[in-house]
Amino acid sequence: MTEENNTDADFPEVRDFIRDQIRSDLDDGRGEKVVTRFPPEPNGYLHIGHAKSICLNFGIASEFAGRCNLRFDDTNPAKEDQEFIDAIREDVSWLGFDWDGDVKYASDNFEQLYVWAEHLIEADKAFVDDLTAEEMREYRGTLTEPGKNSPHRDRGVDENLDLFRRMRAGEFEDGARVLRAKIDMASGNINLRDPVLYRIVRASHPRTGDNWCIYPTYDFAHGQTDAIEGVTHSLCTLEFEDHRPLYDWLIENLPVPSYPKQYEYSRLNMTYTVLSKRRLMQLVEEGHVAGWDDPRMPTISGLRRRGVPAASIRDFISRLAISKSEGTVEAAMLEHCIREPLNDSALRRMAVLRPLKVVIENYPEGQTEDVEATNNPRDEAAGTRSVPFSREIYIERDDFMEDPPKKFFRLGPGREVRLRAAYFITCTDVIKDDAGEVVELRCTYDPETRGGDAPDGRKVKGTLHWVSASHAVDAEVRLYSPLFVVENPGATADFLSTLNPASLEVLKDCKLEPELANVAGGQVVQFERLGYFCTDPDGSADTPIFNRTLGLRDSYAKVMAKG
RNA sequence: UGGGGCGUAGCCAAGUGGUAAGGCAACGGGUUUUGAUCCCGUGAUCCCUGGUUCGAUCCCAGGCGCCCCAGCCA
Numbered sequence: 001m002t003e004e005n006n007t008d009a010d011f012p013e014v015r016d017f018i019r020d021q022i023r024s025d026l027d028d029g030r031g032e033k034v035v036t037r038f039p040p041e042p043n044g045y046l047h048i049g050h051a052k053s054i055c056l057n058f059g060i061a062s063e064f065a066g067r068c069n070l071r072f073d074d075t076n077p078a079k080e081d082q083e084f085i086d087a088i089r090e091d092v093s094w095l096g097f098d099w100d101g102d103v104k105y106a107s108d109n110f111e112q113l114y115v116w117a118e119h120l121i122e123a124d125k126a127f128v129d130d131l132t133a134e135e136m137r138e139y140r141g142t143l144t145e146p147g148k149n150s151p152h153r154d155r156g157v158d159e160n161l162d163l164f165r166r167m168r169a170g171e172f173e174d175g176a177r178v179l180r181a182k183i184d185m186a187s188g189n190i191n192l193r194d195p196v197l198y199r200i201v202r203a204s205h206p207r208t209g210d211n212w213c214i215y216p217t218y219d220f221a222h223g224q225t226d227a228i229e230g231v232t233h234s235l236c237t238l239e240f241e242d243h244r245p246l247y248d249w250l251i252e253n254l255p256v257p258s259y260p261k262q263y264e265y266s267r268l269n270m271t272y273t274v275l276s277k278r279r280l281m282q283l284v285e286e287g288h289v290a291g292w293d294d295p296r297m298p299t300i301s302g303l304r305r306r307g308v309p310a311a312s313i314r315d316f317i318s319r320l321a322i323s324k325s326e327g328t329v330e331a332a333m334l335e336h337c338i339r340e341p342l343n344d345s346a347l348r349r350m351a352v353l354r355p356l357k358v359v360i361e362n363y364p365e366g367q368t369e370d371v372e373a374t375n376n377p378r379d380e381a382a383g384t385r386s387v388p389f390s391r392e393i394y395i396e397r398d399d400f401m402e403d404p405p406k407k408f409f410r411l412g413p414g415r416e417v418r419l420r421a422a423y424f425i426t427c428t429d430v431i432k433d434d435a436g437e438v439v440e441l442r443c444t445y446d447p448e449t450r451g452g453d454a455p456d457g458r459k460v461k462g463t464l465h466w467v468s469a470s471h472a473v474d475a476e477v478r479l480y481s482p483l484f485v486v487e488n489p490g491a492t493a494d495f496l497s498t499l500n501p502a503s504l505e506v507l508k509d510c511k512l513e514p515e516l517a518n519v520a521g522g523q524v525v526q527f528e529r530l531g532y533f534c535t536d537p538d539g540s541a542d543t544p545i546f547n548r549t550l551g552l553r554d555s556y557a558k559v560m561a562k563g
Numbered sequence: 564u565g566g567g568g569c570g571u572a573g574c575c576a577a578g579u580g581g582u583a584a585g586g587c588a589a590c591g592g593g594u595u596u597u598g599a600u601c602c603c604g605u606g607a608u609c610c611c612u613g614g615u616u617c618g619a620u621c622c623c624a625g626g627c628g629c630c631c632c633a634g635c636c637a
Contacts, residue, residue: 015577041637076636133635140633144565147633178635188566190633199635218637242567242632266569266630277637319586321576323569326630330574333587343600378600409598418596452596463596529597556598 014063016322018056018263022064022233034066035232037104038092039222041073042084042206044277045292045299046091048313048334049268055317056265057235058097069229070099074107075221077205085206087292091300095310106221107207109228113216114168116224116254117179117198121160125253126197127153128163129180136178139185140193146186147193153182167200170213174200179214183249191246195219223247227256234260237267238324268320269328272482273298274490288499289483295536295547296483296503306480307524307534307549312338328488338550342524342532347375347382350420350465351527351546352511353477355394357469358441360425363391368468371451373421387513389422392469394511396529399464400441402430407559409461411441417462420528424449424460465528472511476545478536479505510546517544524549 013019022034036057040050061068070092074080089103120126129152131139141147155163164179166172179198187193197220202213226234234247241264251259269275274283275298283289283297292299295306303313316337320329350373368390376382395411404412411417416426429442448455452463483503489495519525524534531551539545 039637043637073637079636129635136635137633142565142633145633146565175635180635190566192566193633196635201635215635217635222637238568239631240637244567264568271574319575321586323576325569325576327575330588333575336587339599348597374596377595377597407598420596460596462598465597526597526599529599531599552597552599554598559598 014059014318016265017324018233018235018265018322019060019063021263022060025232026064031232033232034060034064035068035230036061036066036235037069037071037226037229037231038099039071039073039106039236040088041076041079042081042088043076043079044084044281045087045301047275047277047280047297047299048270048303048316049275049298051095051300051313052268052317052320053235053237054092054095054097055314056322058099059318060233060235061100066232067100068097069101069104069231071104071225071229072106073218073222073225074105074205074207075215075218076201077203077215078201080206082206087301091304094304095300095313104225104229105207106216106225107205109221109225110208110212110216112228113221113224114214116256117216117220118161118164119254120181120197121164121179122157123253124157125182126179127155127160127182128167129153129178129194130176133175136196140190141185143190149185150180150194153194164198167198167214168212170202172200174202174213176200181246181249183246189242189245191219191242192249195246219243219246220250223250223260223262224254224256226260227251227254227258230258231260232258234262236262236264238264238326239267240264264324265322266324266326269326269488269490270298270334271328271331271487272484272489273331274484274495276490279490279495282496283483286496288496295478296480305536306547307532308338309341309524311341315340331482335550339532339553342526342549344378345376346524346526346532348373348377348528349516349525350387350467350513351475351477351516351530351533352394352396352465352467352472353479353507353527353530354397355467355509355511356397356400356438356441358393358395358425358443358466360391360393360443360445361428362444365391367391368470371422385515387421387515388468388471389419390468390470393419393466394469394472395419395441395464395466397438399462400427400438402438410464411462416460417464418449418452418460419466420463421452422450422466423447423452424454465530467511467513469511471514473514473517474543475510475512475516476539476543477507477510477533477548478545479507479548481505512544516546519544519546526552 038057058068129150139148178196180194183192185193198214201215244262247262293301293305316334370386371389372384373387399410423445425443425445427443431440433439481503484498485500486498489498492498524532532549533546536545536547
């Protein structure tokens, strides 16, 4: 963030085991400045789980007056793409963070990493192996049995150097040889059983093109790149905990310019979605969603398109706390963080999603009047607006029941309700089509109730939203529900079988109050009684398309569910 | 008898020797021209069993449960 550092008592310091560690490092005089980095691999779009890492790394840099790099971990050209680099940059910026200086890439250091690889060979701490992938797996042993040394492990330094240089020169086929660290094939930690440092991959790299045919592995690139960038605290998720001894081994055995330390915390899991790039990729590639930015996706771009404010994501992450215990956060937590700022800021508007025509029989034909409606009851400064009212209006089909139960506060035959900011109306007649479906309501209004209050003090239980038929703007509205029907789809053998078939509902015949024709892209408004909505780029000036960001809390639905 | 982690309310968690913060959810109640918002209220023998101690969620020992690692992915 570009905000001031939180030295003020108004900003209680954030506490977790990583920040505590940093404080103690700073107190011990181990480095005077904190440097972190957010290191995505450009092989997919960022999702809400990455937001945790982004907020952590950039947040810490800001809190401790340090700096944070955006660094692409682009060491595997077979999977990476410029599209992802561009999307990731945009998402980090949109979330509200500024990286230090230029965007960094692990590939910026390919030459230096190569030199260090030779350094390791010269120190007899790395060797070129000719084993095939399958053979290597056999030699590696198992979780409970030690591995065996490769037959090529004792090649001389000169031969290794020669072979490695020829690997770089492109003399060998992909996969024919690798460079391995010489550590301990009997280690209980499999990452220390002579891990691969370089492999031959002939794939065009988004940054370095075809300059290289050998690429460093994550393990060889990450820590050393941290060291080059002066990263002091290299924060990553728990699955890398086992790699830390290797991370440290490389730092100790190479003439690196600084000594970064790795710390691990638990990754974010959330209910009713998946947060693995592999699965998200599958959803996109197999067409289960419309793309990485489909509003049902837990991606940053999907959330953005759905209308979720960046501040909501930051707030959500800030409520999570950093720990080492793995858990799954309920989606309701995120939803709360979405509603909170929107409730304060979103302008109230009226939109009828499933229209039912209402004719107000005692209202003069051809007459139109403007009623004044509050833009935001939470913010008087938001003012009011005029909404046209006339003899024929639309109300929500759900707001009428021919034979309503006792707890139904809305319209029914003979019942009186309030039309928000307008008048009380009473249903006098129900018109049906041949199939018996209600197609129109006949009502009367009480002219004395203009504005929504009765001079005689009588009360109504229900207030309905409405739109004047002749003034209505036609629109498409897309309602989104969770993508999956089970809390933890990732735990299912075939997670696709748990996809929610009703995750997207498209309503084409929606009626909006005229003011809704002027909603700017990126602006979120509240459709009263329904939820928060924003325009979708698929829409046009003629027929806007609105995405439902999130529904309002609905305690009536709970009452109904209970019966 | 592989290695590395984690176990505090439905969920996320703070506390780490003095007798259990906070948020989300849920459930009551009040206000209300959004059944929204807002306001008030309600929840824990801290995985188990021993031990040390005046006293243990916190220390020690032994269990149990869950997660990660056998890619030339990150």
